[in-house]
Amino acid sequence: MDLQQHYDKLYHKSITKLKTNNYGVDKLIDSPSDNRFGITLLIRPPQKVKNEIDNFLGNLKQLEPSQYFYPKSDMHITVMSIISLLSGF
Numbered sequence: 626m627d628l629q630q631h632y633d634k635l636y637h638k639s640i641t642k643l644k645t646n647n648y649g650v651d652k653l654i655d656s657p658s659d660n661r662f663g664i665t666l667l668i669r670p671p672q673k674v675k676n677e678i679d680n681f682l683g684n685l686k687q688l689e690p691s692q693y694f695y696p697k698s699d700m701h702i703t704v705m706s707i708i709s710l711l712s713g714f
Contacts, residue, residue, distance in 0.1 A: 663706065663707070665703055665704075670700060
């Protein structure tokens with residue numbers, strides 16, 4: 626698989642959806658009745674790496690203060706989504 630071609634395809638597909646208002650929004654994201662769960666394989670970086678990332682994000686926060694940034698305690702790398710969100714899982 627050509628990764629560059631794969632990511633280019635994802636990018637163009639997403640841009641088209643945004644330009645044509647043909648995208649979905651997760652209506653349950655903040656709902657207290659959201660009972661969806663899944664299983665994801667994560668890597669938690671070491672504290673030294675999280676500190677460096679947090680320093681970098683501090684600079685970005687000055688440029689984009691309304692942008693959401695993960696707190697240091699939540700920093701992770703998603704390796705693989707094993708089971709996507711399922712209601713009642």
